Amino acid sequence: MLDISSVNYDAIFRRYDILVEAKEKPEDIAAKILPKDALLKKVAEDVVFMKYKDVEADTKAAMEKYKPEEVIEKALVKGMDVVAELYGRGIYYLPHVMVCADAMDKGIKLCEKNIKGERQTKGKIILHVAEGDPHDIGKNIAMVLLRSAGYATIDMGRDVPVVDVLDLVEKEKPDVLTGTALMTTTMSAFPRISERLAEKGIEMPFICAGGAVNRAYVESFPMGVYAEKAAQGPVLVGKAMDGWDWKKIRSKWDDVVKG
Amino acid sequence: MLDISSVNYDAIFRRYDILVEAKEKPEDIAAKILPKDALLKKVAEDVVFMKYKDVEADTKAAMEKYKPEEVIEKALVKGMDVVAELYGRGIYYLPHVMVCADAMDKGIKLCEKNIKGERQTKGKIILHVAEGDPHDIGKNIAMVLLRSAGYATIDMGRDVPVVDVLDLVEKEKPDVLTGTALMTTTMSAFPRISERLAEKGIEMPFICAGGAVNRAYVESFPMGVYAEKAAQGPVLVGKAMDGWDWKKIRSKWDDVVKG
């Protein structure tokens, strides 16, 4: 190969990511958000710093002083809040989030065993990937973030027939339904779902996402609320839980997503 | 420059136009269409072969035997039919058509002087280019072809305000209105025109063309009939004169344009 050692690569490309590499440390950001109480803090830190092996023991310890519900809310989910913040600032990468979520899940499982009856979640979400569409990575990421934010999720998987979605929604009555489509030839399942739900008199925000759809498309059918990134899932669902209907979420979409 | 004489250009590009260069001669095609009568034939040939200088004398000669209307129909316009055929087959180029049309026009002017009252044309067409749009070459070509096919044309020019179009249409009551737009930011004038015409209860085929528009767009508003090429003008207008309304022309568009 030609000798390329003389090339001044500054004229060819710039590694902007290195130029602006974050100088902030995860520890400093965590400190601002984490609970003060030492026991809870320990659990939250296990989540933030992926201490997969310690999380169960520390959760147990915390439960000696706090109710399991409190450990979930004030330690495990709080830890994920830090993670979300770190991800948002580009300090953590996606896989960090996944591993942290695994740690959180471990702790939550343990807490749930100690809760009498069923654990109170913030709300119920059904997720699916459009009929004919095998692309499910985005949906999987979104699900992790929703679970981390304290929602109960039902994952219908991918290539899910329209009729199955309709049946399950009728049966489960979720607070929010989500759909993912990465192919322009499968995304037409969404308006079909929304129309049939409307016919049945069922109404709820139907968050649609995935590479194929855009905001204009999703807003062209009733109930459709667009999501561009998985991280917007908890924010949008949060508004639904605050009692906003799909029309209101849609009309304030820009603000919701930015804020 | 690098010595390129060794390049075998067959691997780089092919002059397909030369590969399929028409072997047919204009004369042979003309022979099949031209009138038999020597006087008329002479006039028609003046048009086909751009004998700009002879056309007036020959037209005069023909008028000694035939009525001016007949000379127009059976010689001058017939000649343009041959030209259209030659253009369609890729033997004549566009500028031939323009020059032939000039020759035809000369002959027609002369005939018209000898017609009592007004000459009967096949129909009346108003042409314009959308408000804000300066691109008028396509419209000019289309106009020549329409005139050559025997229609009376009113040319409103380019960058024509929507209101002016509405006013003139109300006043002139043309058989067909046409619009040309080459910019996606000016083409919205067409639906505005069509809506306002509809409000006034005026209905007619509104042929829309130009690089910016496509069939789907033009068919998205009432009266809109798409034209891709100038050569389709006479064909589409012909259907309107046969009494087809814009809905029928639209629904049979593929056949009309191919046939």
Place this chain on the structure above:
Amino acid sequence: MAIKRFTKMEYKSADDMVFGEAKYPLTYGLGQKIGAGTVVPEINFAPRPGAEKNPATLTREYVDYITKDILDRAVTLGFPAVQLENEWIHQMGNDPEKFAKPVVAGQKALMQKYHDEYGIALSIRHTCADPRLAEKGLRPGMDKTHMYPEKTIESFEVAAENGADVLSVETMGGKEVSDYAILHQDIKGWLFGIGYLGSMDMEWIWPQIVEVAKKNKIIAGGDTNCAGANTSMFMAGGYLDKDIPRTFSAVTRCIASARTLVAYECGATGPDKDCGYEGPILKSISGKPSAQEGKGAQDAHADLMGNLIAQVCDLWSNESVEYHPEFGGSSVACWLGVIGYEAALMNTAKQLKQDKLLRDLYAATDSYRSPEGFCLRYDNAYKIGQAIVEEGNDIYLRSRAAGLKAAELIAESNAKGGLKLSKHEKDMLNKITTDLKALPDSASKFEEQCLKEYKNVPMFNPKNYGL
């Protein structure tokens, strides 16, 4: 059919590889020659949303609009040869007789017409869909809901019998594990999913594709690890993306090459699929023609090696564009212009015997833009190929070797200041090296470990791979 492993390189040296030439060139279709001295543009497209409504609308979209526009533009610009690629949409794979057959036949008839009229060299690749779902079952008889395994095989038959010149597919074996591995940055899981399970799945499907191709006297092209390595690459993204580090995607790509090779070992002849960026490695090992995409496939992918990846291609592709109008004509016509002109430039360079120089300019441009591009630079690709064939008989060992070699090359360049890695990329690279080195040294031990370690990965079912 017996699987013939690659245990030595078909090229004597990296420098022998160049675009437009393959050791085993091909002749097929309507006067098409691939890898025989010229680069041919390969244009790919997707129908407009809604066109899939019924077979008539779909055929009209694919034939009367898309194929016609492509052929017209090819003649307009004077391109001597064009290959079309039709990546099947779900509806075609789900009901090949009804949705695919008229499309395949209609396209070929129109191509024949242009070939007859203008003498233009034409061919079409049908990339059938692989809709098989791990959770339902990848082998015949398992998926009672959709019958996807059966339909996948039927797809090749319908394509082959009705006008395809080349058969390709993006197989999905091991994807459920590799998806999990990407999201958890777990290189071992990746190696298991793609290097091991993926290879086994290809060993099952590819002999069948080769059989269908033979029966119909057409070409069994090749595969791509789009499902795995491209997911990894796009999530790694560019300098604004923070999903996964680019060192991870670089190593996954190289491991994937050991998998995609299996198609050739089962009798496929190339050209491989454009979206398989592992192509340069495959070509170095096998000598088969390669389809690639980069600068001219921005309609679909913004990768970090737009020029580099053209270095040893035989077909130059746009990956895929949805049919729609542009100021310059329809999208397919416009993108054909982009890739056709690039092919023309390469062909001129060949004629003037400057092809190796142009290759090196392509390579140099993106040498250090990303670790993945760096690994695929033809000299490094060759080294990775060598690492693979040294362990050629063992799908596990060769995949691991590919990964280790990639990690080694990246670390070396970073140390010398060629590649410049971010902190996060460096950390990941170190972890990858440690993890790969810690792996057992036999496939059976590896399999045993992994079946245990990954048994709870969602949708993973060992039976899909005969395990």
Place this chain on the structure above:
Amino acid sequence: MAIKRFTKMEYKSADDMVFGEAKYPLTYGLGQKIGAGTVVPEINFAPRPGAEKNPATLTREYVDYITKDILDRAVTLGFPAVQLENEWIHQMGNDPEKFAKPVVAGQKALMQKYHDEYGIALSIRHTCADPRLAEKGLRPGMDKTHMYPEKTIESFEVAAENGADVLSVETMGGKEVSDYAILHQDIKGWLFGIGYLGSMDMEWIWPQIVEVAKKNKIIAGGDTNCAGANTSMFMAGGYLDKDIPRTFSAVTRCIASARTLVAYECGATGPDKDCGYEGPILKSISGKPSAQEGKGAQDAHADLMGNLIAQVCDLWSNESVEYHPEFGGSSVACWLGVIGYEAALMNTAKQLKQDKLLRDLYAATDSYRSPEGFCLRYDNAYKIGQAIVEEGNDIYLRSRAAGLKAAELIAESNAKGGLKLSKHEKDMLNKITTDLKALPDSASKFEEQCLKEYKNVPMFNPKNYGL
């Protein structure tokens, strides 16, 4: 301001010209350097239909969508420098204060933000519309209906005061005559419309643009004969088109170069406009940086010199694409990828001192694809430049010289078997040569003849040109 005619070539030889270097490089905008050793991509765009509804929707489209997507993609792919070009839509030129001002300001603010954050070199060219209509009047005070001449001048002021780094325009003088001439294949009419009237119109408008630029300390870029020579080129089209012969369009292009030069003679400094394919001729004469477009501008134009025209560019453009989604991101991001990677290839070639070789490969590829490309090949462009400067002081004689030289070069190559002309192209070439040779040898005689001959051309009014 005095008009300074070019009477000698700024380059000593054709071979001195190469992409990424101009004799008179420029520094402007946010750290932008043009013609100073690198090629910079120039990305152009059009808003979606409907975005022009009101100033708020238009600003949102141009700033929040288009400009943001461009800047994000530039950073994602690591491009060191990008120039934006905003070709004004009708609404902006028709009411600059209301429609253009917020757009111009908003774009610049966002660019400043990215420049500050990433250090990326950025600049923006505003190409104001020239909506003047010959039938209404080209000079101030004439067009009582629209006041277009007044609005045109106002446009430059609004652009300059609110954030433009470069001012450009596609002036329309003489177009009513050249349109007629194209449709009638009348080279004399063309020479009169573009070479003569067009030059005179530029002599009127360009000193004013230069003035506005100076006052605002920005760059007066350049013009293009898009209105004339591109109309001619697109009607000549490719091998399926039969509108006008390509020999005609080749000669019109060369005549047009004598006209477009006038901007520089009035004090503009370059870069000229991408769609002015006459750029190589202009650069050979003036040494000013040139923007060009070809292979990467298929979104807008399918010309027959996609590679060739890159040979001596300093900015490499996509001409224009409407904003819309593609699989690979938004259209502007995708096309930026195409042109940015091409610029990167050229810049690598420069670094490796292989730029002249790459230039020659570009040129060789399309040397004989069309007579127009052939005339614009840098060696021939240089010869046409020489023909122009020999008669540099006389806009008529130099235009004629350019046309004759072009015809001569084409005929020569056709005789030698380089260019292969169709019968129709040959016939036309002969007619052109005969017609041009028959022209009078002084401008005054020519003017006199033409005023008579073309007095009935629709919309032609000598008063528009002070005649």
